[in-house]
Amino acid sequence: MDALQIVFWGVVTFSILVLLHEGGHFVAARMFGVKVHEFMLGLPGPAVRLRIGETYYGVTAIPLGGYVRIAGMEPGDEDPLLADALALATRSETIDAPRLAEAAGIDIDRAVALLDTLADWYAIEALDINDPSKAAMMFNRGELYRSLQDPEMAANPTKMLDAARKRTYRGLSTTKRILVLCAGVAVNLLSAILVFTVVLSAFGYYEQSLTVTRVVKESAAETAGLKPGDTITGLGGKDVDTWQDFLQRMALYQPGDETSITFERDGASKTAEVTLGEAPEGDRPFLGVQPTSELIKPNILQALGQSFVWLGMVFVAIGQFFNPQTFQVAVSGARSIVGISVEVRNAAAAGALSYAWIVALLSLSLGAMNILPIPPLDGGKVLMEIIERLIGHPVSRRVSLSVSVVGMLVLFSLIGYLMYADVMRYIVNG
8 A cells, every 4th residue: 555655646746747847838839829739648658638629638558747749849950842742732632651752753751751740730630541431542552641721822832831830839939949948847947936935924934953953873973072952163164054055065075084063062162073974875974963943934025035045956956966076965865756756655644735845846846957958858958949040050850869869868877876776765775
């Protein structure tokens, strides 16, 4: 039952996050008049679909993640025969790849690609081969299509293609493309800020201070003589003003390093030399103190400001992944889908408030991660749009896909490492 609850809350939570993120892309695309083929919850594959207007909505067989399929987002240059292919399809009652290949004097693969692109743009549509009334029209040589364009426009293929392109992502200006790409991130961030503001102003929050509430037995802190009630003021000769400052300073050390700890006791400042231990969960420096938590109850404007503080902290935390000195600490504090599922189950068990808080934090993290300029993340796609604008033409499909593959390898390597760490943390080590 415990495992089922973890899976259930993991699926529910990721579904919420995906609906927010992909919903942002969907709304932005529709605002600009771009056709959206699908808005699906889950990984691509077999699905239950319902068509409303021009868009299919549904749930796939693996309801983890999700996607929107927007017309005209294929990378690379347009095939110069697109206009002629659309004109031929429009003049004909129906067309398939073999007939297009013969008429245009091209190979079948190129013909298939042309029809796929035009279908993606919703310039043509595939006939339903399962309809008995249309089955007789099939030539048994490929999928049959019909044009959705005005036959009178076939006399001017270029103009007709331009009209079809206007309903695609490719037909938008660079500015509007970037807005579509950033919309998912914006919804994630705004949703998180809204939840944080409401929760903080209504219930307050606990802030960790530098005052020690507990000292772990046989730890470096106990050896150095720290006691509950002491207030840490410095580490390694550098002043620290907040608990976050202290953690960032700690991230610069390794287990076994020697340093100094400065603290106040009864108004007097003291300094002690310490040899840092190793944290129970892995290769991370460990002093052995627990901070005091103080309840803060801000007004709504202060809560809004604190929400942006949380936003900044998330970006700082993500930035630590790209610093060799703080990478290990960043990894130790991060969670994969395994760890997140466990944590959201625990939050749900603690109550609606705790669950709303962790969903908002995850939404914030998802938005911040997606804006990184790494293909195939949204930030990487924005970077490619800017590059294409600067060079004056689309990056080739081969280059675009190669860059995306490299980015995916980096991301999947990190995800795999985090999953391994979570398995060790939650399953092997309990």
